Amino acid sequence: MDYQQKLKQLGLEVPFILLPKSAQSSAPELEKWPVIACDQFTQDRDYWEKAKAITLGSPSTLNLIFPEVFLSDAGAEKRIADIHSAMRRYMQENVFTKARQGFVYIERDTPYFKKRRGLIAAIDLEQYDWHPQARPLIRCTEGTVPERLPPRMDIRRAAPLELPHVLLLIDDDKDSILSAIGEKVKNTAPCYSTPLMMDSGNVTGWFLDSGGSGTISFAAEKFEELFKRSSQRYGGEGKPFLFAVGDGNHSLAAAKGIWEEYKGEHSVGGEIPVHPCRYALVEIENIYDPAIQFEPIHRLVFDVDFDEMLKILSALPDYSCRSVNSAKELANLCSKEPASAANHFGVISRGRYALAETSAPGIATACLQPLLDGYAKDNPQLIDYIHDEEEVFRLSDEGANRKAAGILLPPVQKSGLFDTVARLGPLPRKSFSMGHSVEKRFYFECRSLF
Numbered sequence: 310m311d312y313q314q315k316l317k318q319l320g321l322e323v324p325f326i327l328l329p330k331s332a333q334s335s336a337p338e339l340e341k342w343p344v345i346a347c348d349q350f351t352q353d354r355d356y357w358e359k360a361k362a363i364t365l366g367s368p369s370t371l372n373l374i375f376p377e378v379f380l381s382d383a384g385a386e387k388r389i390a391d392i393h394s395a396m397r398r399y400m401q402e403n404v405f406t407k408a409r410q411g412f413v414y415i416e417r418d419t420p421y422f423k424k425r426r427g428l429i430a431a432i433d434l435e436q437y438d439w440h441p442q443a444r445p446l447i448r449c450t451e452g453t454v455p456e457r458l459p460p461r462m463d464i465r466r467a468a469p470l471e472l473p474h475v476l477l478l479i480d481d482d483k484d485s486i487l488s489a490i491g492e493k494v495k496n497t498a499p500c501y502s503t504p505l506m507m508d509s510g511n512v513t514g515w516f517l518d519s520g521g522s523g524t525i526s527f528a529a530e531k532f533e534e535l536f537k538r539s540s541q542r543y544g545g546e547g548k549p550f551l552f553a554v555g556d557g558n559h560s561l562a563a564a565k566g567i568w569e570e571y572k573g574e575h576s577v578g579g580e581i582p583v584h585p586c587r588y589a590l591v592e593i594e595n596i597y598d599p600a601i602q603f604e605p606i607h608r609l610v611f612d613v614d615f616d617e618m619l620k621i622l623s624a625l626p627d628y629s630c631r632s633v634n635s636a637k638e639l640a641n642l643c644s645k646e647p648a649s650a651a652n653h654f655g656v657i658s659r660g661r662y663a664l665a666e667t668s669a670p671g672i673a674t675a676c677l678q679p680l681l682d683g684y685a686k687d688n689p690q691l692i693d694y695i696h697d698e699e700e701v702f703r704l705s706d707e708g709a710n711r712k713a714a715g716i717l718l719p720p721v722q723k724s725g726l727f728d729t730v731a732r733l734g735p736l737p738r739k740s741f742s743m744g745h746s747v748e749k750r751f752y753f754e755c756r757s758l759f
Contacts, residue, residue: 312519312529319532319551320436320446322588323525325408326429326516327470327755329368332501333406339503341367343512343751346474346557347374350746352609352693352704354378356507363506368404370472370752375464381690389464396470400757408757411518412525414487414494415592419510419748422600426487428528429473429514429754431588432552435581439562441734444548447477449558450730452738456689461563469759471564472752473590475557476743479535480542480727481595486531490517493524501753509747514754543731550731555594555743556750564589585758592750594743596723605673605718606739607701608681609693611711615658618714619665621684622654625676627668636662636702643717652676655717657705673718674737694739696746 316323331339341364350356357376364371372395375388382388399405413429437447465471479486494515502513517524536551543550554561568586575582594601610618619630627650633639639662643655650666652673669676685691695701698717705715721741729736743749 312526315529315533317433319529319536320433321529321532322431322433323410323412323519324429324431324588324590324756325410326413327405327408327757328500328753329404330406331368332503338367339501340506341369343503343505343753344369344371344374345505345509345747345751346749347376348474348557348559349696349749350376351378352695352700360506368399370755373399373470373472373755374752375460380460385460385463392464393468396468400469405755409516409518411516412528413500413514413516413754414490415512415514416491417510417512417600419600419744420508421602421745421748425594425598425600425748426491427476427592427594428487428490428517429590429592431756432477432591434565434568434587434589437561437565439558439565439735444550444734446549447552447554448550448730449554449562449735450478450726451554451558451740452735453558453562454689454738457559458563458566461559462566465563465567465758466570469757470755471590471758472755473557473592474750474752475561475589475591476555476750477552477591477593478555478596478726479552479593480539480597481535482597484595484597486528486535487593487595487598489531490524490528491515493527505751507747509751512751512753539727543727550727552593553596553727553730555596557591561589561591585756590754590756596726601723602744603721603723604696604742604744605721606742607695607698607718608677608716609695609701609704609713610681610684610716611691611693611713613658613684613714614712615656615661615663615714618656618658618716619663621680622656622665622667622677624680625665625667625669628665629667630656630663630665633662633664636706638662639664639717640698640702643719647719653719656714657702657717658714660706672721672736672740674740677716677718678737678739696742700746 329342415427417425438445439449439453500516504511519525540549639655647653651670653666656663701715
């Protein structure tokens with residue numbers, strides 16, 4: 310069995326990667342090419358305006374994405390059309406180097422950690438399913454909101470390019486894959502290296518292909534070994550589990566939706582059609598990488614004040630609440646294990662602070678999210694998901710433009726994630742974040758969808 314056959318059995322495909330020509334010389338212009346994942350800074354338009362000013366007049370992935378902070382604005386259809394037009398223009402104007410088949414090994418430095426390892430590859434969407442009862446090879450770790458998929462599908466539908474911000478996790482406690490690939494490939498020159506805008510660190514990539522050192526064949530062998538170990542751990546009822554979606558689940562679910570549309574329209578006699586949209590670019594990372602830390606995703610609830618928020622939370626089992634004097638004190642309390650309860654949350658609104666406690670066990674979002682969904686009902690825009698502690702304090706404290714209350718969640722442990730998802734299925738949506746906002750993936754590599 311050759312390496313391509315091995316990879317196909319593992320849900321992996323070797324993609325044809327497009328890189329900007331500026332990557333060849335690491336010119337100053339290259340720093341303007343990568344921008345952060347579209348689902349970051351969703352309440353901070355100023356961040357995206359700064360990104361626009363930095364990239365103005367230069368080829369940039371900013372022109373190829375739809376930052377979610379603007380999703381609810383008027384003119385979404387025109388913005389999507391402009392994105393598709395920019396993609397076509399970049400391809401016609403030779404912004405990219407010639408497509409090259411292979412993987413890209415990545416090392417990312419962030420303001421918090423050095424050398425987070427990753428591997429850009431394509432996955433087979435036939436091996437992925439986001440529905441809660443599904444147990445495919447590639448599984449989501451958090452709940453997917455179907456209502457959030459249509460605008461993301463509109464962006465991908467008819468797009469000539471894709472850019473990945475999806476992060477897939479592997480449970481490689483032996484650190485047998487990414488570090489070993491890095492040792493082999495770093496004997497060659499990087500295919501790109503650049504600082505990242507707005508103090509987000511830097512990133513370097515090395516290309517893996519089937520020639521020379523045979524790094525793709527080596528990677529296939531290593532993933533096959535991991536698959537065997539994972540099947541022993543999590544392969545109950547003949548349903549092996551190799552990859553967990555750590556970030557970008559809704560984007561991946563949208564890609565799956567577009568593939569199902571295409572398959573439904575072009576399948577003949579039960580034969581699955583051949584088309585690039587069957588696959589999706591992702592970055593694969595090891596959950597045991599010390600540079601990956603799980604952070605809670607806090608909640609911002611609109612159109613409620615402090616007392617109304619406490620009333621909503623009072624439906625929690627064995628609920629209790631006490632006032633806290635300052636933001637600093639509340640943050641300190643939330644960062645610790647509850648003293649006398651199974652779970653706790655911080656509540657913030659316009660200079661008032663409280664610590665709410667409950668006997669509900671397990672991950673905090675399991676008891677919290679149903680209450681918030683009950684409040685929002687058919688208006689999910691009443692809840693936003695905030696990645697950084699300082700940001701949830703800023704948005705829900707004094708000076709907020711709209712009545713809102715913030716909920717500060719406790720830390721999340723990454724140990725046991727694979728086992729929990731294998732046994733119980735996805736966690737509640739937005740249960741954790743892989744690092745702080747500035748640590749999120751920056752778009753860089755592209756792939757043709759035609």
